[in-house]
Amino acid sequence: MEPASPDPGEQPWSIRLRAAGLRVTQPRLAVLDVVDSAPHLSADQITAGVRSAIGAVSTQAIYDALNTLTEQGILRRFEPAGSSMRFEVSVGDNHHHLVCRSCGSVRDVPCALGSMPCAIPQETEGFVVDEAEVTYWGLCADCVSASTPE
Template identity: 65%
Template sequence: MPEAARDDVELLRAAGLRVTAPRVAVLEVLAEAPHADADFVATAARARLGALSTQAVYDVLGALTRAGLLRRFEPAGSAARYERRTGDNHHHVVCRSCGAVDDVDCATGSAPCLSPSDTHGFDVDEAEVTWWGLCARCRPQRSQTAAAASACGIPVPHDSKEGH
């Protein structure tokens, strides 16, 4: 058994979870593809295991999230994403064009990063921040398209997601 798989087995046991092939496969997939959605995880886990139902993948993602082994986040307008990086108060930046996601460490270091104007009686322990923009891969494509359209006198529409 590879070292990473042994580590995942120990991680599951330490969390008080039964070690199953689907749980190990999901952890392996997310180690290789952080910020993946459930469909991606299901496809990649099936490639490792063979038959695996979509419901089983959702059950595994839920169990691992509840156990604190995964973090679930949901960028506006996107499917929920999952990652293994947990408990360290980081945020995300999302590309409006291709949907790429990267981690952004919290500038203040301690949770929550923001202070609400009114907590309405809640004991706030986390703030989720998502920055939106164009990734380095998409930015040149967007600039070239806009420049070509502008040179031809064609108005360039704004991306419907911009400004949100």
């Protein structure tokens, strides 16, 4: 085993961890693998994935890893209203999310708002903006068809 590498051609996680000044630990590698293989998972789901990959790990270790990795910009965290935290590997493209009101599923959408006004830091009466987060709410294809009579 030991994928421990995001993708052939990319730097293995261990390198990215060291580059961020973080120690390379089993839980962190496992968290990265799980999040990389399935974006938008909750802490709970990530915990399950990590445990099935490397055995017993404390809940705290997962949260610690998620928080640390997020702080270092390796993961990106978001939290649609009514949902718990969700994570994805940070790729720096500032894409946005479609969230299904019915089943809570999340889908990525490229930042398609014209010429990305959302990436442009603005200033509003002294308020310094560093990020614009867009969440599209609606129904996913499955839930649409499930709710349609015919």
